[in-house]
Amino acid sequence: xxxxxxxxxxGCFWCLQPVFDRIDGVLSTSxxxxxxxxxxxxxxxVCQGNTGHREVIEVIFDASRVGYEALLxxxxxxxxxxxxxxxxxxxxxxxxxxxFYHSKEQLELAQQSRQELDDSGKxxxxxxxxxxxxxxxxRAEEGHQEYYKKNxxxxxxxxxxxxxKPYLRKTWGVK
Numbered sequence: 692x693x694x695x696x697x698x699x700x701x702g703c704f705w706c707l708q709p710v711f712d713r714i715d716g717v718l719s720t721s722x723x724x725x726x727x728x729x730x731x732x733x734x735x736x737v738c739q740g741n742t743g744h745r746e747v748i749e750v751i752f753d754a755s756r757v758g759y760e761a762l763l764x765x766x767x768x769x770x771x772x773x774x775x776x777x778x779x780x781x782x783x784x785x786x787x788x789x790x791f792y793h794s795k796e797q798l799e800l801a802q803q804s805r806q807e808l809d810d811s812g813k814x815x816x817x818x819x820x821x822x823x824x825x826x827x828x829x830r831a832e833e834g835h836q837e838y839y840k841k842n843x844x845x846x847x848x849x850x851x852x853x854x855x856k857p858y859l860r861k862t863w864g865v866k
Contacts, residue, residue: 693754694718697762698725698791698825700745701770702778705838706850707748710769712837716757721749722838723830725791731829737785745785749828759797763804766790768863772808773816779854791825798822813862 701707704722711720724737727744737744750762770778770788777786790805792798801822809818830836839846850856 695752695754695759696793696825697750697752697759697797698747698793698828699750699762699766700726700747700787700789700791701766702746702781702786702788702855703849703853704746704748704831705835705846706853706855707766707769708837709839710765711748711750711762714752714757714761714765716753716755716761718751718753720751721828721830722835723747723749723828724785725749725826725828726789726823727826730827734831734835738783740783740785743784744829745787745789746831747789747791747828749830759800760804763790763801767804767808769859770820771858771862772805772818772820773814775819779858781853788820790820790822792822793825 699707708720708722711717724732724744725747727742729736729742732742732744736742752762772788776782778788790801792801805818805820805822
């Protein structure tokens, strides 16, 4: 086994967890916060927009079973990479997209995948998702972990009502 870590900011972290939990080779996922200055921030604090953190998902994966490229593809197909003010109905710095790289290889693969997406002509607006060095990950409160399982009706309602699911269906054909 070749255990590695990946971190992605894709708007509301509730919506990223089911995407990565379904991928064979992903060992575990946790939602939380990264990229800010405040130590051990809580959800309410981050949502107020004063900590500099973004909502993120930390993915622990077996690189001998799933490549980082597959995780990048899943990430791109879970967000609107052209939205600069957050994601879908969620606005604010803490909802902005980013790839937090943990190694030079991850940096190069992330840059390559972003360039390929930009060159594909799929989007008429520029790709604004940042690629930044990984920083301290702070796990969110337990009530946010696997929210899509614990509160499935609310999660499904939120994912649809926020505009995320309709966008993903239209853009990627995601069910």
